[in-house]
Every structure is written in structure tokens, then in C-alpha cells.
Amino acid sequence: MHLTHLNTRGEANMVDVGDKQETRREAVASGRIVMQSETLKLLSDGELPKGDVLATARIAGIQAAKRTHELIPLCHSLALSKVSVEFDIDVAESCVHVTSLCRLNGRTGVEMEALTAVSVACLTLYDMCKAVDKNMRIEAIQLDSKQGGQRGDYQRINAQAPIVTGDGMAGEVSLGERCPSPCVRVKFLAELRERLGESEAVVSLDQLASRDIGGLKAALAERDSRFKQLTDQRTLCAINQVMANDDALVTDDDEVAFFPPVTGG
Amino acid sequence: MDIKLDIKVAIQAAPFSMAYGYDDALAGRSDIGAVVSFTGLVRDFNETPDVTGLTLEHYPGMTERTLTDIGEQAWQRWSLQAVRIIHRVGYLEPGDPIVRVLVASAHRREAFEACDFIMDFLKTQAPFWKKEHSTQGEYWVKERHSDQQDAARWR
Numbered sequence: 139m140h141l142t143h144l145n146t147r148g149e150a151n152m153v154d155v156g157d158k159q160e161t162r163r164e165a166v167a168s169g170r171i172v173m174q175s176e177t178l179k180l181l182s183d184g185e186l187p188k189g190d191v192l193a194t195a196r197i198a199g200i201q202a203a204k205r206t207h208e209l210i211p212l213c214h215s216l217a218l219s220k221v222s223v224e225f226d227i228d229v230a231e232s233c234v235h236v237t238s239l240c241r242l243n244g245r246t247g248v249e250m251e252a253l254t255a256v257s258v259a260c261l262t263l264y265d266m267c268k269a270v271d272k273n274m275r276i277e278a279i280q281l282d283s284k285q286g287g288q289r290g291d292y293q294r295i296n297a298q299a300p301i302v303t304g305d306g307m308a309g310e311v312s313l314g315e316r317c318p319s320p321c322v323r324v325k326f327l328a329e330l331r332e333r334l335g336e337s338e339a340v341v342s343l344d345q346l347a348s349r350d351i352g353g354l355k356a357a358l359a360e361r362d363s364r365f366k367q368l369t370d371q372r373t374l375c376a377i378n379q380v381m382a383n384d385d386a387l388v389t390d391d392d393e394v395a396f397f398p399p400v401t402g403g
Numbered sequence: 404m405d406i407k408l409d410i411k412v413a414i415q416a417a418p419f420s421m422a423y424g425y426d427d428a429l430a431g432r433s434d435i436g437a438v439v440s441f442t443g444l445v446r447d448f449n450e451t452p453d454v455t456g457l458t459l460e461h462y463p464g465m466t467e468r469t470l471t472d473i474g475e476q477a478w479q480r481w482s483l484q485a486v487r488i489i490h491r492v493g494y495l496e497p498g499d500p501i502v503r504v505l506v507a508s509a510h511r512r513e514a515f516e517a518c519d520f521i522m523d524f525l526k527t528q529a530p531f532w533k534k535e536h537s538t539q540g541e542y543w544v545k546e547r548h549s550d551q552q553d554a555a556r557w558r
Binding site: 327328329332372376379380395397398399400401402403 | 443459460461462464465468490501502522525526527528529530531532533534543544545546
């Protein structure tokens with residue numbers, strides 16, 4: 139496996155697609171913007187100050203897909219044969235799902251165009267609604283499927299399930315919280331994360347009666363009674379990725395993970 | 404050569420070959436007399452009868468460290484010449500290889516035992532978690548007492 143946008147010297151490089159066969163290519167990307175339920179209602183009722191939000195965001199997404207090559211340095215400019223941007227208002231999740239389909243007959247894939255359309259449509263939704271809601275969150279922008287091209291078709295499987303937790307996946311940047319005072323960063327993994335409904339927490343060392351794992355568990359349990367289940371004897375713990383027990387000391391900037399018994403292999 | 408640790412571990416979402424590690428471990432060597440490998444596959448029955456797939460989560464960083472540590476323990480315990488461990492993460496379907504351990508040694512007994520040891524410790528110490536998807540829904544796989552007993556044999 140290699141990166142086609144790097145040449146043999148590792149420099150950025152636009153791929154020469156002149157010799158590739160023209161084939162029918164299609165890509166579908168999606169994302170969502172989460173907002174307060176009141177904002178979502180204003181949006182669906184057409185009562186936001188900037189007017190028809192969805193129509194504007196649709197046009198913005200389509201325009202953006204056509205201009206992808208101006209935004210992404212090594213993208214070719216493509217004569218798209220179709221761009222669609224669709225919205226699905228989800229009251230239960232209090233969000234708008236955005237889906238884009240891009241298609242062309244050509245020599246290079248259209249996933250960047252579909253991803254750009256979704257991104258810009260989400261940004262436009264944000265812009266149109268920000269007067270009433272600053273807490274909106276743009277999430278889960280991803281390629282769902284692509285067809286055509288020499289590398290074959292792609293279909294995202296099981297898109298909602300987390301594959302990994304924690305830092306360190308190649309190409310991913312962790313935007314972990316920084317805290318001003320000495321603190322520990324806590325992660326909850328696998329089933330424990332789902333039971334707690336939390337994946338991360340930051341606890342200031344000042345909040346710990348004793349600066350060890352036992353003290354950390356007590357401070358979390360005080361914050362919220364759900365964390366009392368951390369004292370279950372089958373909940374395991376690691377400090378900076380090394381197994382630890384209740385007496386193990388914690389210091390500033392430690393990464394502490396709590397997780398259930400392991401079940402690999 | 405056999406004093407230098409030759410242990411490689413890999414975690415990946417992509418499938419791996421059933422021959423993974425063999426050529427790499429044996430390349431340029433003629434002192435290896437035995438190669439034992441274990442490959443674990445996804446079954447279509449486990450806690451429920453109709454498993455359609457599973458999602459494997461892990462703790463990046465700690466996983467690699469733990470597997471290397473298990474390999475080193477085996478290296479100290481037996482006279483080994485190569486250890487290769489690969490484990491998949493992400494979404495897998497019944498029949499997919501999920502884990503493979505390969506141990507090379509001068510003699511078969513050491514290779515058999517070290518491979519068995521590595522699998523027992525991988526199952527009870529390496530931070531992987533399986534969520535099974537079945538026709539009845541999805542659930543996290545529970546730890547098994549027999550796995551703990553298997554690992555305790557080596558203490």
C-alpha cells in the first residue's frame with residue numbers, strides 16, 4: 139500500500155491520470171450537524187432569521203463540490219455529471235443528516251467532491267443557525283461508499299460502531315482537552331464506555347482525596363453516581379497504558395483507562 | 404542470532420494472509436527446526452447461535468506494548484528464534500481470521516509450548532474487546548473462566 143499523492147522522494151505530487159480508462163464513478167458521503175431541539179424546530183418550520191436554511195445549504199454543497207479542486211491542493215478539476223445534497227431532519231437525535239452523491243464518467247474518483255459537498259453544506263447550516271445556537275456540532279463526516287475505479291468498490295460497514303479508542307491511530311489527530319491545573323485524563327473503554335455513556339473525563343488532581351487510583355474512583359463517584367461502578371472488582375485499570383491497581387499513584391497529565399475484562403483472540 | 408530478540412507484533416483492520424509471518428521469520432535462516440502457528444477464526448456461533456459478525460475494539464498503544472511483552476516473556480521461558488503476532492481490529496465476519504501467532508524454534512516442543520503460552524496470555528491480558536452482532540441483536544462478549552484457568556497453568 140502506498141500514498142499516490144507522494145512521489146518517490148516523498149514530495150506532494152498530482153497523479154497523472156491521462157492513461158487511465160474513463161469509467162463511471164460514484165461516491166456517497168455523509169455527515170451530521172447536531173443542534174438543540176429548539177433550533178431544529180425553527181429550522182424545520184422555516185422560522186430562522188436567515189430564511190430557507192436547507193435550500194441555501196443544498197446550493198452551497200453543490201457549488202462546493204464543483205470547486206473541490208480549488209480547495210484541496212492535489213485534486214483534479216472534474217466535470218461532474220451529477221451532484222446531489224440531501225437532508226434528513228432527525229428529531230430523535232436532534233440533528234440534520236447530510237448526504238451527498240457525486241457522479242461522473244472520468245479517470246479519477248469523486249469521493250473528495252462528495253466529502254466537500256457534505257462539509258460545506260454542514261458549515262452553511264451552521265452559519266444559517268448560529269444566531270440562535272452556538273453549541274452546534276458538525277460530526278461524522280465520512281465516505282459511505284464509492285463505485286468504479288481500479289481499486290474497486292468500497293462500502294462502509296457498520297458505520298456507527300467504534301473500532302478503536304484512544305490516541306495513536308495513524309493519520310488521526312487527537313484534540314484532547316488541556317486543563318490549566320494539574321490533572322489526569324481518564325478514558326472509559328468498550329462496554330464500560332457504553333454503560334457509562336462517557337468516553338473521556340478530566341479530573342483535577344486537587345479533587346483527589348488521595349492521589350491514587352482509589353482516590354480517582356472516589357472523586358469520579360462523587361461527581362456522578364454512575365461512576366460508582368468503577369469500584370466493581372472486574373473493572374480493570376491502566377495508568378499510561380500499564381496495568382495498575384487502586385494503590386497506584388497518579389501524577390499530572392497521566393492517562394488513566396478503565397475497562398472491562400479483555401476478550402480478544 | 405538467537406540471543407537477539409526477533410519479535411514482531413501487528414494490529415490492523417485489514418485481513419492478513421494465512422501464511423503471515425512465515426517467510427519473514429524464516430528468511431535467510433537455516434537454524435530453525437520447527438515452526439508452530441496458531442490461527443484463530445470468527446465462529447458463527449458463540450454466546451448466541453447466529454453470530455453474523457463482530458466488532459473488535461482495542462486500546463492503541465497498550466495493545467502493541469502488551470503483545471510485545473507477552474512475546475518477550477515467551478522468549479525468556481523457551482529457546483526461540485522468531486515470534487510473530489498479528490491481530491485484527493474492526494468489523495469481522497464468520498470465517499475471517501482474527502489472530503495469528505507464529506513461533507519458530509530449533510525443536511518442536513518449545514515452539515508448541517511457546518505458541519500455546521502466547522495465546523493464553525493474549526486472551527487474558529491484551530486489551531481487545533469483542534462485540535458480537537447476531538440475529539438477536541448485539542452484545543459485548545463476556546470473559547471466560549476457562550481462559551483464566553488456561554493462563555494460570557503457566558504460573
